[in-house]
Amino acid sequence: MSKVAPQVGDVLAGPPRSYASIVWGQLRKRPTAMISLGGVVMLALLAIMAPFIAGEVPILWVEHGQASWPIFHYLTDAEYSAMLAFVLAVTLPLTLRFVRPRAEAMGASPWFRSVALHAAVWFVATVAIFALRQPEGRYGFFLERRQEAESAWFPLIAWSHNPGYDELAFRDQVPSWQHPLGTARLGDDVLLRILYGARTAMTIGFVAAGIGSTIGVILGALSGYFGKWVDLVLMRIAEIFMFIPTLVLIIIILAVIPSWVPALWAVVGVIGVTGWTGAYRLMRAELFRIRSEDYMTAARALGVPTRRLLVRHAIPNGLAPILVGAGFGIAGAIGIELTLAFLGLVQTPSWGEMLNDGRQHLEYWWVWASAGAIIFVTMFAYNLLAEAIRDSIDPRLKI
Amino acid sequence: MRAYLLKRLLLMIPTLVGITLVTYGIVRLAPGDPIEAMIRSQTGDINPKVMKENSDRIRQRLGLIEYHYLRDAVDRAWGAEEVQGRGTRVLRGAAVAVDKFYGIFLGYGRWIGHLARGDFGESIKYRTSSGSRNPLHLIVERIPVTATLNVISEIFIFFIAIPVGLAAAQYKGKWVDWGSSFVLLGLWSIPVILAGTVLLGFLGKGGMGWSLFPVAGLHAPDYEKYGFGRYFADLLWHSALPVVCLTYGGLAYLAKLGRASLLENLRADYVRTARAKGLPERRVVYHHALRNSLLPMITTMVLTLPGLIGGSIVVETIFSLPGMGLLYIGAARAYDLSVLMAETLIYGFLVLLFLIIGDILYAWADPRIRYE
Numbered sequence: 001m002s003k004v005a006p007q008v009g010d011v012l013a014g015p016p017r018s019y020a021s022i023v024w025g026q027l028r029k030r031p032t033a034m035i036s037l038g039g040v041v042m043l044a045l046l047a048i049m050a051p052f053i054a055g056e057v058p059i060l061w062v063e064h065g066q067a068s069w070p071i072f073h074y075l076t077d078a079e080y081s082a083m084l085a086f087v088l089a090v091t092l093p094l095t096l097r098f099v100r101p102r103a104e105a106m107g108a109s110p111w112f113r114s115v116a117l118h119a120a121v122w123f124v125a126t127v128a129i130f131a132l133r134q135p136e137g138r139y140g141f142f143l144e145r146r147q148e149a150e151s152a153w154f155p156l157i158a159w160s161h162n163p164g165y166d167e168l169a170f171r172d173q174v175p176s177w178q179h180p181l182g183t184a185r186l187g188d189d190v191l192l193r194i195l196y197g198a199r200t201a202m203t204i205g206f207v208a209a210g211i212g213s214t215i216g217v218i219l220g221a222l223s224g225y226f227g228k229w230v231d232l233v234l235m236r237i238a239e240i241f242m243f244i245p246t247l248v249l250i251i252i253i254l255a256v257i258p259s260w261v262p263a264l265w266a267v268v269g270v271i272g273v274t275g276w277t278g279a280y281r282l283m284r285a286e287l288f289r290i291r292s293e294d295y296m297t298a299a300r301a302l303g304v305p306t307r308r309l310l311v312r313h314a315i316p317n318g319l320a321p322i323l324v325g326a327g328f329g330i331a332g333a334i335g336i337e338l339t340l341a342f343l344g345l346v347q348t349p350s351w352g353e354m355l356n357d358g359r360q361h362l363e364y365w366w367v368w369a370s371a372g373a374i375i376f377v378t379m380f381a382y383n384l385l386a387e388a389i390r391d392s393i394d395p396r397l398k399i
Numbered sequence: 400m401r402a403y404l405l406k407r408l409l410l411m412i413p414t415l416v417g418i419t420l421v422t423y424g425i426v427r428l429a430p431g432d433p434i435e436a437m438i439r440s441q442t443g444d445i446n447p448k449v450m451k452e453n454s455d456r457i458r459q460r461l462g463l464i465e466y467h468y469l470r471d472a473v474d475r476a477w478g479a480e481e482v483q484g485r486g487t488r489v490l491r492g493a494a495v496a497v498d499k500f501y502g503i504f505l506g507y508g509r510w511i512g513h514l515a516r517g518d519f520g521e522s523i524k525y526r527t528s529s530g531s532r533n534p535l536h537l538i539v540e541r542i543p544v545t546a547t548l549n550v551i552s553e554i555f556i557f558f559i560a561i562p563v564g565l566a567a568a569q570y571k572g573k574w575v576d577w578g579s580s581f582v583l584l585g586l587w588s589i590p591v592i593l594a595g596t597v598l599l600g601f602l603g604k605g606g607m608g609w610s611l612f613p614v615a616g617l618h619a620p621d622y623e624k625y626g627f628g629r630y631f632a633d634l635l636w637h638s639a640l641p642v643v644c645l646t647y648g649g650l651a652y653l654a655k656l657g658r659a660s661l662l663e664n665l666r667a668d669y670v671r672t673a674r675a676k677g678l679p680e681r682r683v684v685y686h687h688a689l690r691n692s693l694l695p696m697i698t699t700m701v702l703t704l705p706g707l708i709g710g711s712i713v714v715e716t717i718f719s720l721p722g723m724g725l726l727y728i729g730a731a732r733a734y735d736l737s738v739l740m741a742e743t744l745i746y747g748f749l750v751l752l753f754l755i756i757g758d759i760l761y762a763w764a765d766p767r768i769r770y771e
Contacts, residue, residue, distance in 0.1 A: 240417045243747045245709035251731040252422065252739075255429035335590045339713055342592040343728075355596055362600045372593050379588035387584060 021111065026392035033388030039381035041090070047198035048082050051075060053156050054192035058142050060153035073136040080133070081126040088118040157189050175366055182366035184357055190370050197351040197371075201378060204268055204337040205330040211272025212333070213326045216279025221315050223280070224287025231284070238277045246336060249274050251345060263347045267340065271333050282325050286318030293317075320393045327386025331379045338375060351375050400762075404755070411751045418747045419740055420507055426736055427463075427503045434458060434523060460521065463736070466502040469494035510740060520737030524729065534741035537726060544617055544722035545711050548638055549704070552645035557700060560650050564657025564696075565689065571662060580655070587651040591644050591710060595717035598640045612640050615719035641718045645710060649703060656699055660692040667691075694764050701757035 027033045051057065057074040060067060095114045103110040146152055157179070175182040181190035223234040241249070250270050257266045290296060291314065299313055341352030351371045358368025434454045438445070458464055473494045477487045513520060521531035567579045602612050617637045625633060664670060665688050673683045712724035719725075723742065730738035 236414060236417055239414050240421050243414065243418050243750045244422060244743060245712060245727065245746070247709070247712050248727055248731045248739075248743075251728070252425045252429070255734070256425055258430075331588065338590055339592055343713075343716060345732075352592060355592060359596045359599070368596060368600065372597060375593055376585075376589060379590065380585060383584050383588045 023389070023392050027388060030388045030392070032384050033392070036381040036384035036388065039377065040385060043198055043378060043381070044086060044202055046195060047202045048079070048086050050195040050199060051079070051155065054189065054195050055155050056143050056158065058149075058152045058154045058158075060151070061142065061149055062151040063149050065150070070136075070142065076135050077126075077130045077133055080129050081122075084125055084129075085122055088122050092118060157192055181370045182364070184354070184364070184367045190354070190367055193349060193354055194351065194370055194374050196349040197354065198374070198378075200264060200267075200337065200348045200350050201334050203264060204271060205334050205382070208268045208271040208275065208333045208337075209326055209330045211268070212275035212329060213279045213322060215273070216276035216281075217283050217315065217319070217322055219276065220280040220283025221287055221310055221318070224284040224318075225291055225310060225314060227288075234280075235284075238280050241274055242277050246274055247339065250336070250340065254345065267337060267346050267348055271336055275329065275333055275336075278325050278329060279322050282321045283315075283318055286321060287314060290314050290317055324386055324390040324393060327389055328383060331382040331386070334378065334382070404759075407755050407758075411748070414751060415744060415747050419510075419744055422743045423507045423510065423736070423740060424503050426734055426739060427506065428499070429734065434463070457523065463506060464502065466498045466505065467495075468501070469498050514744075519741045522730075522735055522738045524733040524735040524738065534738040537738060538723060538741055538745055541721055541723050541726050544720055545715070545724060547617070547634070548641055548645060548711060548714070548720070548722065551635075551638060551642050552649070553700065553704065555642065555646045556649045556653055557696075559646075560653035560657055560696070561689075561693075563650075563654040564661055564692075565684075567654070567658040568661035568665065569684065576658075580658075583651040583654055586647045589647070591648070591713045592717065594644050594647065595640075595714065598643060599717070602640060613637050617720055641714050641720060644714045644717070648710070649700075652703070653696060653699065657692060657696050660695045661688060664688040664692045694761070697764065698757050698761045701753055701760060704753050 027037075046053070051071060051074070052059065055071075057071045059069065059071045061070050062068075092114055095117060096110055099114050099117070100110040103113050142152070142154075143158060146154075146158075175190075179189050179191070181194065183189055184193065219234050219238075223231045253270050253274070254266060257270070261269075296309070296313060299309055304313075337346075337348075337350060338352035338355070340346045341348060341350035342356045344353075344356065351374055354371035355368055355375070358364065358371060362368070434457050435450060438450060438453055438457075470491060473487065473491045477484075477491075510520070519534040522534055522537060523531065525532040525537055563579055563583070567576045570576050602609060604613055613636070618633060665684070667688075670683060670688055673687050674680075678687075709724075711722060712728050714720070715722045715725040716728060723746070726738065727742045727746070729735070730742060
């Protein structure tokens with residue numbers, strides 16, 4: 001049997017690579033991308049692990065010779081769900097490695113399969129957590145009772161907001177070992193507020209920007225694909241959202257939301273619902289281009305139904321600019337939340353609120369300096385990451 | 400061109416109607432009674448009967464009447480709320496909702512009707528001894544503040560962004576490019592609230608740093624006595640910090656855009672031709688490439704101007720400047736419907752106007768673009 005000489009094309013092409021893996025390969029070559037990604041992951045980790053770092057519930061509690069782990073009873077369902085989401089996000093490359101050979105043999109996208117698998121696991125587990133778990137709801141008075149325990153292992157910053165704990169005794173302290181970033185006006189620990197503010201910022205960043213992008217992609221695809229009156233109507237609706245200043249729109253919408261809706265949800269919802277026009281305009285422009293491409297004509301000629309045409313062919317091909325826009329959108333959404341909290345319009349634990357507190361008492365510089373530093377680092381990391389993704393996707397893309 | 404302009408101007412109408420209708424609807428849907436709250440804030444607790452008379456009078460004046468036609472019809476047919484069965488209660492709820500929307504549309508129609516006669520209603524928040532202020536007057540007397548700040552900022556943005564973008568593009572890949580893009584992204588990442596707090600803290604009077612700049616207002620108390628030169632210097636001194644806050648974000652954006660567009664032009668064929676003809680590099684860059692890349696920069700600036708006005712909401716709040724932004728946010732927080740509606744209308748009109756001006760400029764600067 002004679003050996004077939006390798007063709008030039010084979011050597012150059014190598015195994016077929018998916019779009020996502022090409023972008024990821026590009027991204028890994030950029031040190032700024034890796035550093036900012038590391039920063040974002042670190043911040044997410046700190047936000048999720050906040051109760052272990054600062055709080056009132058001990059990790060280990062030994063009383064009458066019996067050891068218990070109170071923190072695991074006190075964590076809320078949402079916190080468990082977020083932790084799981086984090087673990088699944090970090091382990092995605094591992095799954096990818098397992099899925100890749102099989103998926104590539106079948107000609108499917110390993111990225112899509114891994115993400116779908118993890119999303120499914122997360123969804124099922126979250127439903128199970130919310131349905132089956134019963135978190136401890138009452139206040140444990142652990143800090144007040146710490147003398148009763150034979151041994152207690154509190155978070156790094158043992159701190160409480162609850163009644164019965166004399167916070168005011170600790171007000172306006174300079175940074176020390178006990179309070180690494182000092183304490184604020186009402187005796188609350190600055191690092192603790194930074195950690196819990198990070199939770200708000202991360203939730204806003206991911207959920208609100210996610211809601212906004214999703215709405216924008218769907219409406220933009222409909223608008224761009226169908227054109228005519230669909231486009232006319234949707235564009236007018238988008239204009240309404242574009243031409244009322246976001247802050248004003250958010251203020252008047254917040255007033256309509258009933259008071260039983262938790263503050264964080266209200267803010268996330270409002271920022272998501274008002275922040276879809278950017279993604280909408282990008283997707284609409286992409287779809288105008290895509291719908292007359294040859295592959296779309298071919299698919300239409302084959303009789304592919306419209307829904308499948310949109311979901312499997314048109315939208316995936318127009319997603320690249322959206323991804324970049326969403327990266328910048330995360331920083332934008334966080335910025336809006338900070339501004340709302342800074343102006344005292346929403347009552348969520350937020351860095352913006354800290355900045356406002358610090359502004360009124362500049363002499364306690366550690367308050368506003370800490371808040372300012374974490375705000376800048378977060379925004380910078382997201383923008384740096386978005387820019388790196390943009391350059392990896394297409395250096396000529398201008399957003 | 401004239402037909403195109405006319406069409407664009409006419410198309411503004413549905414958008415403006417949409418913007419104002421949505422604003423009106425959302426504010427009317429909010430629970431609570433801003434008018435009674437306003438009366439209480441000015442007179443303290445008063446006799447309920449007087450309160451009702453006063454609030455009814457103001458409601459009548461503002462066109463805020465609640466309608467209860469359908470609800471009353473349901474009550475008449477099936478008896479009072481307490482004796483109604485579950486099915487009737489659902490019907491009654493639906494009737495209340497329909498009444499609400501009917502009231503909103505009628506109220507909006509009334510607002511339009513008043514507007515057509517040049518009547519913007521009256522403010523419930525801003526009152527003098529002689530009565531409520533006219534929203535239009537409130538806005539007109541605040542336009543100069545916002546306009547001054549934004550014009551100064553735009554000038555700074557433009558004349559700093561061009562050299563920065565130029566330098567970055569010319570030295571692409573060198574440290575000038577890297578450094579400037581890093582610094583610009585850093586500026587882009589600073590929220591205005593952070594910049595304002597830090598600037599006020601370090602440079603504002605009464606802060607913890609150097610007391611260099613005033614912290615509120617746009618003029619010294621006795622500015623009316625100043626001559627022109629001193630007046631202008633005073634204005635610049637007062638507006639320095641707010642202008643910095645309004646400038647750096649747009650500057651970062653525009654400089655990045657300038658770099659990208661200059662790079663694109665430097666790669667273009669006509670630049671290669673110019674170089675091949677032996678033109679000096681200076682002339683190639685400044686005369687050929689820069690001129691062409693100014694085009695998108697100018698249009699982008701016009702397009703970002705409305706965003707800048709939106710940004711002045713925060714800046715005016717931080718620096719307590721009595722401009723349109725502060726009025727807007729104050730009206731939104733107090734449900735001062737007339738002022739809010741007037742602001743929304745005027746703001747929306749300005750935004751749409753700038754969009755049209757941007758398109759016209761684009762066609763004027765680039766003869767290849769024609770609007771029919």
